[in-house]
Amino acid sequence: MSDPPPVTSSQAVSKHALNHSILRHSLDVQGASMEGETVLLDLNTGRYYTLNYLGSVIWELCTGRNTISDIHAVLCDRFEVAPERALDDLVALISELVHERLLHRETR
Amino acid sequence: MAMTVLNKPMCAYLFSIYGMRLKYVTGSPVLAAPVNELLKHFRQDSVEESTELTLCFKDVQDRADIPLRLSPSARQLSVGTGAAVRDQPETGLPYEVIQDEGRLIADFHNLGVLLMDGVQGRAEGYLINPETMPANLIEYLFHLALIELLRHRGLYPIHAAALEKHGRGILISGNSGRGKTTSSLSLLRSGYRYLSDDHPLIRDAGTHVDVLPFPTKINVTRATIELFPELADVPDHVPHPGSRKWSFHAEDRYPTLIGERCRPAMVLFPHVADVPHSHLELLSKRRALELLLPQTLLVFDPEVARREFEVLAKLARQVDCYRLHFGRDIFDLPNLLTPLLEQG
Numbered sequence: 145m146s147d148p149p150p151v152t153s154s155q156a157v158s159k160h161a162l163n164h165s166i167l168r169h170s171l172d173v174q175g176a177s178m179e180g181e182t183v184l185l186d187l188n189t190g191r192y193y194t195l196n197y198l199g200s201v202i203w204e205l206c207t208g209r210n211t212i213s214d215i216h217a218v219l220c221d222r223f224e225v226a227p228e229r230a231l232d233d234l235v236a237l238i239s240e241l242v243h244e245r246l247l248h249r250e251t252r
Numbered sequence: 253m254a255m256t257v258l259n260k261p262m263c264a265y266l267f268s269i270y271g272m273r274l275k276y277v278t279g280s281p282v283l284a285a286p287v288n289e290l291l292k293h294f295r296q297d298s299v300e301e302s303t304e305l306t307l308c309f310k311d312v313q314d315r316a317d318i319p320l321r322l323s324p325s326a327r328q329l330s331v332g333t334g335a336a337v338r339d340q341p342e343t344g345l346p347y348e349v350i351q352d353e354g355r356l357i358a359d360f361h362n363l364g365v366l367l368m369d370g371v372q373g374r375a376e377g378y379l380i381n382p383e384t385m386p387a388n389l390i391e392y393l394f395h396l397a398l399i400e401l402l403r404h405r406g407l408y409p410i411h412a413a414a415l416e417k418h419g420r421g422i423l424i425s426g427n428s429g430r431g432k433t434t435s436s437l438s439l440l441r442s443g444y445r446y447l448s449d450d451h452p453l454i455r456d457a458g459t460h461v462d463v464l465p466f467p468t469k470i471n472v473t474r475a476t477i478e479l480f481p482e483l484a485d486v487p488d489h490v491p492h493p494g495s496r497k498w499s500f501h502a503e504d505r506y507p508t509l510i511g512e513r514c515r516p517a518m519v520l521f522p523h524v525a526d527v528p529h530s531h532l533e534l535l536s537k538r539r540a541l542e543l544l545l546p547q548t549l550l551v552f553d554p555e556v557a558r559r560e561f562e563v564l565a566k567l568a569r570q571v572d573c574y575r576l577h578f579g580r581d582i583f584d585l586p587n588l589l590t591p592l593l594e595q596g
Contacts (some may be wrong), residue, residue, distance in 0.1 A: 174558045176565035178537035183545075185561045188552035194538060 159206035164251050173246050199237055206247055267294040268463055275303040280311040282382045286391040290346040293467050305401050306591030307375035318365050319376040326352035362526045366397045370404035408560050411547040414447035414463055415439050416511035419464045420593050422517045425547050431522040431578040434476055435585055444588035446502035461567040464489055464517045469499040517593055529581050532574040540573030541565055
């Protein structure tokens with residue numbers, strides 16, 4: 145699979161990228177779910193990160209099977225949020241997690 | 253010069269740490285005494301089976317005497333002064349940690365080098381002129397090598413004081429100067445049992461996490477001694493010119509026994525508050541894990557770190573975690589904590 149171009153904002157993401165980018169956890173990350181929040185440890189760097197409830201839901205959905213569109217649909221279904229806002233938050237978080245090498249993004 | 257080192261007669265000292273048989277080999281009385289003091293509660297007089305862990309420490313006169321050869325694949329993991337090895341003053345030393353073909357090398361430059369192979373359960377220490385070092389520095393360097401070996405066998409150190417009452421444990425975690433020792437002394441004098449001053453071990457027991465005693469001398473400052481009349485005549489020693497330290501065994505000063513392995517029920521993160529009465533602030537599990545990680549986890553071997561992280565997360569889920577705003581009522585701390593511990 146080829147490395148897709150970076151995703152930085154929802155406006156910059158094509159429909160194709162939303163429908164074909166799948167996300168999976170890095171094998172070098174260990175996560176712990178703590179009462180709905182998540183702590184992630186990067187086993188390469190020793191750095192750790194925390195995700196709030198929404199971030200934790202997104203993290204759990206990055207299973208290597210869901211596209212960005214799939215995850216967006218779940219968020220819109222589960223939370224009372226405007227679809228545009230949900231997509232903005234989703235893309236921003238994914239971008240950060242990919243940048244920190246905690247998530248891998250692939251195109252299928 | 254290396255021949256001089258090898259020709260010294262070697263002595264082996266045997267210990268058992270929670271089922272882990274350990275042999276410490278050294279030819280130097282200066283290197284033997286602090287380790288025997290550190291591990292005095294784990295001493296075994298005879299060895300019937302093979303040992304799982306072997307630590308061998310040697311004294312050398314010069315850095316060139318240390319048989320340290322790095323392979324081309326050696327890579328530096330961390331470098332700095334003290335911070336990666338907790339906040340003990342004796343660890344404010346320049347160091348470099350290197351990974352080299354399964355060995356972890358902690359290089360303390362003009363003090364010496366530790367070579368640790370966690371998988372094989374072996375560590376070697378080469379200390380340069382240890383007769384010039386304070387005993388607590390030798391103890392610290394040995395302890396560093398030991399815990400790296402223990403980590404590979406599922407025993408993880410945690411930077412905390414630990415006490416036990418009626419089979420339930422309290423961990424008091426945090427850096428120096430935040431009231432960790434003072435709060436632990438307040439509990440000891442009220443009858444809590446002593447587990448450790450600074451580094452108990454934790455272990456995954458399946459359904460829960462256990463805390464295991466690692467009883468050592470309790471180190472206190474002059475300011476702490478002044479708070480507790482029973483410590484007035486604790487002897488001091490001078491590990492470095494210009495610095496004084498006071499230390500004592502808990503069982504010598506308090507009507508306490510060394511506690512036993514138990515299930516921790518509470519973790520406290522104290523800080524000294526300029527208020528008359530102490531109070532507790534309940535922390536979320538996520539916040540508790542965030543606070544525990546820097547007190548415990550060092551990521552050298554990713555798989556060991558992965559297991560250790562899981563155990564810490566399990567511990568944070570199992571216990572109630574509080575920020576202790578530690579006021580001036582230091583002797584009343586048991587009244588605040590014991591009802592919560594008994595209810596939990």
